């Protein structure tokens with residue numbers, strides 16, 4: 001809970017008093033119900049008020065090494081505390097998610113927890129790809145943190161193209177062991193979180209060779225360090241990759257192998273197997289191995305919403321406190337939130353945070369439903385989920401990352417301060433554009449699915465729900481039903497998506513017919529393919545958010561329902577104006593209809609204006625989670641900026657020694 005007892009900035013106080021809905025009702029809705037909200041607040045109290053988990057000095061003043069040591073110490077305290085708590089309340093996956101990847105985790109360990117990959121990649125890989133015997137051996141130890149693991153797939157030379165990975169595991173039937181080697185510099189594993197100095201085990205993805213034949217990439221459990229001394233084992237070349245834009249305490253590492261032997265049972269064999277004599281047994285369906293990646297991508301959509309919500313809470317509160325530049329020269333300076341261009345920077349980001357949240361919940365339910373079907377051997381909807389999770393991850397992380405940067409800029413100079421927390425939020429948001437599938441590559445994967453769907457549409461085949469519109473709009477090239485309503489905006493986006501899919505499909509076909517291979521034709525048509533996937537995803541987001549928020553409005557108070565409707569209106573009108581070029585190309589829209597969109601944008605911004613602060617309050621971020629001098633609940637921005645400046649180590653002495661060593665000699669030297 002925010003520290004409500006403090007003196008509140010009078011402008012923020014006024015904003016809160018004039019809200020037309022109850023912030024607490026939104027907080028319940030946003031956090032998934034009363035019980036979840038209470039649990040979240042309880043955990044915040046329990047962890048964030050622990051003196052052992054406070055930062056005496058802002059972490060930005062720590063050295064790289066100090067920051068890592070500080071973060072490991074905190075991870076230890078957090079896990080011990082969680083263990084004690086769960087002894088009383090029982091295990092809950094939600095608590096782990098909140099503490100490792102979630103908001104509470106970011107409030108405790110700002111630059112990333114070096115143990116997160118253990119929980120979000122190592123453990124899920126064991127769950128998804130180990131046999132029951134392997135799980136019995138490894139899972140209890142991993143779950144209790146008797147061993148700490150990471151997931152080592154990416155190499156110095158290859159991240160995206162995993163078939164190009166070079167690390168190899170050669171089976172030796174004489175000893176029934178695999179021999180791991182990194183034959184080149186580019187085959188060194190590079191990037192895995194926690195790999196450098198934290199983990200002592202890893203799931204390593206390597207090319208499997210047996211009986212002189214390569215069978216592609218497979219996962220192996222490899223011990224990296226001695227369990228007592230933590231020294232690297234013989235043949236293990238390991239270290240840290242260095243400082244990065246953000247996620248500075250995640251301890252990303254490198255790893256090379258020189259004739260490292262592991263027992264046969266360390267290959268994760270739920271899918272493919274190597275028998276004692278070296279015979280390779282193919283997996284039933286290779287698509288099963290994508291399970292872990294899909295799970296993480298689905299979770300990342302939720303993170304995108306959170307990052308954006310945090311940044312927009314900071315920027316909105318600051319914009320209500322900051323006053324600048326009279327609009328009427330005869331009147332006092334307004335709050336900067338009253339400049340309409342400022343509203344355009346803030347409010348669409350609020351709307352996106354809502355939409356991505358709803359999308360995250362939707363795709364999470366779909367993921368659980370489809371993995372349930374998978375367990376019964378039904379693979380039918382897997383490609384649809386894969387295509388959807390790829391483009392949603394790409395669009396939501398890209399928009400969140402650019403949104404956070406826009407919000408930083410919306411705070412002017414103070415947004416550039418580390419203590420605004422924008423640099424950290426941006427570092428985390430932008431990393432998600434690259435990891436777990438680089439965004440362009442993911443859009444191309446969705447596009448490939450769309451090409452198949454279009455080809456089915458051409459054959460009048462039945463299409464699954466998320467692409468059914470392709471069949472409906474297959475034969476028309478102009479959308480003439482525009483009436484400006486949100487349902488018609490959604491139809492217009494679907495129509496545009498269908499046209500972009502058609503154009504991309506025709507480009508690929510034309511190039512193929514002129515002699516290019518399928519792959520070359522797809523590369524040459526890559527711009528159109530990614531554009532098609534992009535608009536397809538945006539049409540899906542619009543439709544899904546409209547349906548879900550309309551549905552949700554029925555269960556909320558009329559006052560909150562109005563807010564949800566404004567969010568849909570803003571998101572859809574903003575989408576139209578942002579993608580106006582695409583719309584004008586395929587949709588019958590005249591000048592007055594475009595002008596109407598512009599007026600609607602201004603109208604909905606004005607409608608949201610009086611409730612903006614209350615809406616971001618409803619996200620219910622704890623001040624420690626926001627960790628921002630600009631965005632704290634009390635709005636005492638200038639006092640906090642001044643306090644933060646006092647913490648600079650340079651301010652601990654009136655004269656720095658460099659004056660005597662360099663500045664004074666310079667000033668006396670008459671250059």
Ligand SMILES: Cc1cc2nc3c(=O)[nH]c(=O)nc-3n(C[C@H](O)[C@H](O)[C@H](O)COP(=O)(O)OP(=O)(O)OC[C@H]3O[C@@H](n4cnc5c(N)ncnc54)[C@H](O)[C@@H]3O)c2cc1C
Nearest residue numbers: 151152153154158159160191192193431434435436438440
């Ligand atoms: C913070 C962070 C944490 C990470 N954690 C882990 C981890 O725990 N474990 C792990 O194994 N890895 C991890 N990674 C690595 C990550 O998964 C890869 O960086 C990611 O998959 C992208 O691969 P790449 O770096 O090889 O980029 P590249 O594939 O080299 O991308 C560079 C450019 O080439 C383009 N490109 C590549 N292929 C194509 C194509 N087919 N078509 C069109 N364009 C293409 C991309 O769009 C991009 O613009 C992490 C990375 C980061 C940044």
